Amino acid sequence: MERKIINLIKDSSRVLIITHVNPDGDTLGTASALKSYIGEKADILVQIKDKFQFPKMYEFLPHIDKALNLTNVKNEYDLIIAVDVASCDRIVENARKIFDNSKNTIVIDHHKTNKGYAKLNYIKGELSSASEVLYELFKEVDIEITKEIATGLYCGILTDTGCFKYENTTPKTFKIASLLAQTGINTSQIADFCYSNKPKNFILFQNYLVSNAKFCLNDKIVYALITKEIMNQFSAKDEYTEGICETLRSIAGVEIAFVLKEIETGAKVSIRTQEIDATKITDKFNGGGHRRAAGCTIKLEINEALEKLIEQAKTLL
Ligand code: AMP
Ligand code: MN
Numbered sequence: 001m002e003r004k005i006i007n008l009i010k011d012s013s014r015v016l017i018i019t020h021v022n023p024d025g026d027t028l029g030t031a032s033a034l035k036s037y038i039g040e041k042a043d044i045l046v047q048i049k050d051k052f053q054f055p056k057m058y059e060f061l062p063h064i065d066k067a068l069n070l071t072n073v074k075n076e077y078d079l080i081i082a083v084d085v086a087s088c089d090r091i092v093e094n095a096r097k098i099f100d101n102s103k104n105t106i107v108i109d110h111h112k113t114n115k116g117y118a119k120l121n122y123i124k125g126e127l128s129s130a131s132e133v134l135y136e137l138f139k140e141v142d143i144e145i146t147k148e149i150a151t152g153l154y155c156g157i158l159t160d161t162g163c164f165k166y167e168n169t170t171p172k173t174f175k176i177a178s179l180l181a182q183t184g185i186n187t188s189q190i191a192d193f194c195y196s197n198k199p200k201n202f203i204l205f206q207n208y209l210v211s212n213a214k215f216c217l218n219d220k221i222v223y224a225l226i227t228k229e230i231m232n233q234f235s236a237k238d239e240y241t242e243g244i245c246e247t248l249r250s251i252a253g254v255e256i257a258f259v260l261k262e263i264e265t266g267a268k269v270s271i272r273t274q275e276i277d278a279t280k281i282t283d284k285f286n287g288g289g290h291r292r293a294a295g296c297t298i299k300l301e302i303n304e305a306l307e308k309l310i311e312q313a314k315t316l317l
């Protein structure tokens with residue numbers, strides 16, 4: 001399988017690396033590392049309309065400054081590789097058309113809910129991040145991990161493990177992190193790029209949402225609703241919502257944390273749990289993810305979506 005993927009990359013003349021909507025450190029870090037390996041003939045697609053919507057903290061990643069967006073990507077590739085993209089629903093608009101019409105497609109992922117929608121599916125649900133999956137692939141075929149490749153992979157592993165806190169962090173994760181560190185990357189600087197130097201409104205927006213969170217079911221469920229009005233009030237970018245759901249889950253006694261964001265088509269939902277399997281909730285709404293972190297989009301008004309989620313959560317608590 002690993003050899004097959006590498007040969008397919010070598011035999012292709014133009015490669016498009018697709019990241020998922022609402023891009024995070026894992027999808028962007030993995031794409032950056034893969035582009036570092038493939039070189040000139042590969043492009044990265046970040047599914048945003050323009051540069052303004054790009055999450056600032058990940059601008060340090062190699063090659064990301066030259067990434068294409070939904071407005072300027074063209075259909076000119078003979079191989080598409082989706083990284084950290086749990087389902088083809090997370091490839092939107094013209095990018096989806098390019099994916100569907102492509103002769104060769106590969107998925108490199110770690111979501112246990114990924115059904116394998118590409119022609120070649122390299123999915124390892126037990127690994128912490130797509131970056132860890134890509135590391136495994138590189139190692140299998142003896143590809144040298146350069147400092148540049150290590151920068152992207154380290155970013156993916158760091159952010160998807162919540163700085164090595166979550167239960168997806170295994171002894172092997174630490175071993176890989178150590179090997180990446182040995183290439184000479186500046187691990188503390190990467191952590192600073194990902195977690196420090198936030199705009200003032202980022203912190204004020206997050207604090208507002210946490211302060212206004214609501215509790216139900218004996219405080220076992222906590223939720224925050226992000227309306228368009230609140231987004232406007234803080235001139236919030238999409239990336240400002242990252243981490244709120246984790247903060248809410250960290251409250252003692254909370255079993256399930258929901259963050260619902262009002263979007264054009266309904267509500268975009270983030271779920272974080274303590275013990276229960278979050279994908280048992282998202283399964284009902286055609287979403288997916290991991291045991292303790294999952295998401296979905298519900299085509300309902302935000303309060304109605306919340307009601308449906310709580311109804312479903314009650315059956316699991
Ligand atoms: P988020 O709350 O957006 O950070 O997502 C949490 C986890 O669930 C991530 O691993 C996402 O990739 C995954 N996820 C979010 N939304 C969806 C969806 N609609 N379908 C499949 N997986 C999703
Ligand atoms: Mn991701």
Ligand code: MN
Nearest residue numbers: 026084130160
């Ligand atoms: Mn991931």
